[in-house]
Amino acid sequence: MRAEDGIRYIKERNEKEQMLEMEKAVKEQELAARKVQALEDKAQRENEKAERTLKKLEEDAEKNKAEEALARERKWLDALAKGKKLKGRMPRSLQASQAVSQVASRAPSPELNDEMDLVESEEDFDMMD
Structure with a gap:
C-alpha cells in the first residue's frame, strides 16, 4: 500500500x-x-x-x-x-459689386428711354412706307 x-x-x-x-x-x-x-x-x-x-x-x-x-x-x-x-488684383467680391454699380450708372434714364422708344417707333413707321 x-x-x-x-x-x-x-x-x-x-x-x-x-x-x-x-x-x-x-x-x-x-x-x-x-x-x-x-x-x-x-x-x-x-x-x-x-x-x-x-x-x-x-x-x-x-x-x-x-x-x-x-x-x-x-x-x-x-x-x-x-x-x-x-x-x-481687386478682390472678386468687389469686382462683382463694381460691375453692378457700373452697369447701373450706364443705364439710360427713364426720359431717355421714352425718347428712344419714340425714335424707334418713327423708324418702324418710316419702314412701313
Whole structure:
C-alpha cells in the first residue's frame, strides 16, 4: 500500500502543479489582454485629441483667411472711396459689386428711354412706307 500512496501523492502533486501553472497562465493572459485594451484606449484618446486639434487648426485657418479677405476688401474700398488706384488684383467680391454699380450708372434714364422708344417707333413707321 505504501507504493500506491506514493504514486497517488505524486499524481496529486503533479495535478496541483498543473492547476497552478494553468491558473498562472490564465492570469498572465488576462493581464496581457488588459494591457492591450489599455493601449488601444490610449491610442483612441490620442486619435480623438489629434482630430480635435486638427479641427481647431482648420477653423483658425478659415477665420484668419476670412479676416485677411475682409482686410483686403476694406483696403480696396478705402482706396476706391479716396479715388486712389491700388496695385494688384481687386478682390472678386468687389469686382462683382463694381460691375453692378457700373452697369447701373450706364443705364439710360427713364426720359431717355421714352425718347428712344419714340425714335424707334418713327423708324418702324418710316419702314412701313
